[in-house]
Amino acid sequence: MNHSVMTLHRTKPFHHAPEPAFLARRVEGYYRERVQNTWDGGHIMRGRQPGEGAIHLSSNDYLSLARHPKILRAAAECLLKSGNGLLMSGIFLHGANPLLEFEKRLANFMGAQAGVLCQSGFAANTGLVQSIADENTPVYVDKMAHMSLWEGIRSAGAQAVAFHHNDMEHLNRQILKYGPGVILVDSVYSTNGSVCPLDVLVEVGASHGCVLVVDESHSLGTHGVHGEGLVAALGLCDKVHFRTASLAKAFAGRAGFITCSERFSEYFKFEANPAIFSSTLLPHEIAGLDATLTVIRDEPWRRKALHGNAAYLRDHLDDLGYNLNGCQSQIIALESGTERQTIALRDALEARGIFGSVFCAPATAKNRALIRLSINGTLTDDELARIVDVCRQIRDEVGMADWASTRRKKAQPPVIEHREAIAAVA
Known part of the structure; x- marks a missing residue:
């Protein structure tokens, strides 16, 4: 019998670089104002297990x-066959390619001419706003619109003009004051589940010559005869310039999507920073999303x-x-x-x-x-x-x-x- 004792190697404690005073004050402010003063030393996000x-x-x-066998099987078989594929920016993709084919399939499903897959819904929204607005563009944004749309405005250096939640009369007054621009809304708002009055929105936008962007993250897959989203279900595809969506909701995956024209699809991929400077989705993710689209259509x-x-x-x-x-x-x-x-x-x-x-x-x-x-x-x-x-x-x-x-x-x-x-x- 071997009675030897394995030597335990103790690692030295790691030392972090000292934080400058301005950073230390900011971090300390979080622990003081929120954790101690507001949450009484607990944490609002960490309750019971x-x-x-x-x-x-x-x-x-x-x-x-998330556990649908057809979806898991498609992703697993692709992963075993293709591994993680070629790790590179999507701007290098052309010709026959599963990602480009899925872009076309999902765009067709949503009643759009073309579409662009992004790494996330956040990347889709920030990249889109960055590529259609600049410092000379007023961007009208519902006060409850997703934070990624607000971040897109900041990324573009554009002027954010907020309007009261779902208040189309206030939106109209804001446009009269600041002029034509871009309008950003959610079809279904992620915070409280309210629904944008899209029929009135498109009338207001069209009357002022504005570009309309509707985030369909919480209606794609869940609304419409086949799950095509609220804009398509209401017959408004030809009145909304862009629709975006996170595929981490009803699609239970990891990606973002933008519907657009064929011409804009090419422009976006070489103009939007998230498209240029991030690696593309992995092959098994595309295979899983493609199988998910089939399930969403076939299981109403x-x-x-x-x-x-x-x-x-x-x-x-x-x-x-x-x-x-x-x-x-x-x-x-x-x-x-x-x-x-x-x-x-x-x-x-x-x-x-x-x-x-x-x-x-x-x-x-x-x-x-x-x-x-x-x-x-x-x-x-x-x-x-x-x-x-x-x-x-x-x-x-x-x-x-x-x-x-x-x-x-x-x-x-x-x-x-x-x-x-x-x-x-x-």
């Missing part, structure tokens, strides 16, 4: 495709189940007194207000096995933090009933009656505009 039987409402996998029951589940929860939570801020989609937000109140809401939900996503500044306005519930199509009737029951139980515990959002709900009539149109294409 989900246990057995927990209901997960934090994933954007709305159609429950997933969309039907998704919207049925979302409607059930919206109706019941509204009846319980929660202010859903005009939500008309699979994203349901419980706006608790301050970050302390949101921690209390998070803890109450998680203690009962319900896990959503915390949204706070800078993802929301200050003191309008919330728990976002991302609904999926495979929630069972028992799980839906359990979510409603938990939300009923905790109302007094979390002080829902005293939330600012609850007071707004009592003071304002319910938002019903566009519901019939959205229901028809969901």
Whole structure:
């Protein structure tokens, strides 16, 4: 028997380069103002760990495709056959190529002349705005538009002109003041699940000669007869210049997409910094996304189940007194207000096995933090009933009656505009 003892080698502690005072002050400000003063030494994003039987409402996998066997098989077979392929910028691709072929297929699915695949939805939005606006371009952006669109404005050096959420009259006044430019909106807003009045938007944009950009990250795959997105479902493809999307939502992958003209597709790939200076997607990612598109087209029951589940929860939570801020989609937000109140809401939900996503500044306005519930199509009737029951139980515990959002709900009539149109294409 070998009785030798293996020598343990202790590694020396690593020493980080000392931070200059200006950086140290900034980092210390985070720990002092947020962690200590606002979160009382805890962390708003780090609650309990989900246990057995927990209901997960934090994933954007709305159609429950992340473990679909056909998709996994396509990606796995491609990975074993092709490895990671050629690692290079997409600007070098031409001729017969799976990525370029998928661009055409997805563009056709969305009713567009052409499209461009990007590394992420963030890269798609920042690259697009950077390539269509400059310091002389007013860019009109909904106050609740995704942060990547705001980052695109900064990247372009353009003038950001905000307009009130879904307020087309305010948008019109802003354009009259600053002149024609680019309009940026989400079709379904990721923070609270509200839906853009796209039919009115295109009228306002066309009347002023503006370029329209609609982020369809949360409607591609989930809305339309085949999942083609809200713009196509409403018959507005020829009135919207660009649509963007993250394929990390209903497509359950990792990529971004832009619909555009054939001419613009070429221009974008050699003009947008994210397109030029990032490596292209890997072959197995393309294979998985291509299989996902087939599943989305061929399994419409997933969309039907998704919207049925979302409607059930919206109706019941509204009846319980929660202010859903005009939500008309699979994203349901419980706006608790301050970050302390949101921690209390998070803890109450998680203690009962319900896990959503915390949204706070800078993802929301200050003191309008919330728990976002991302609904999926495979929630069972028992799980839906359990979510409603938990939300009923905790109302007094979390002080829902005293939330600012609850007071707004009592003071304002319910938002019903566009519901019939959205229901028809969901």
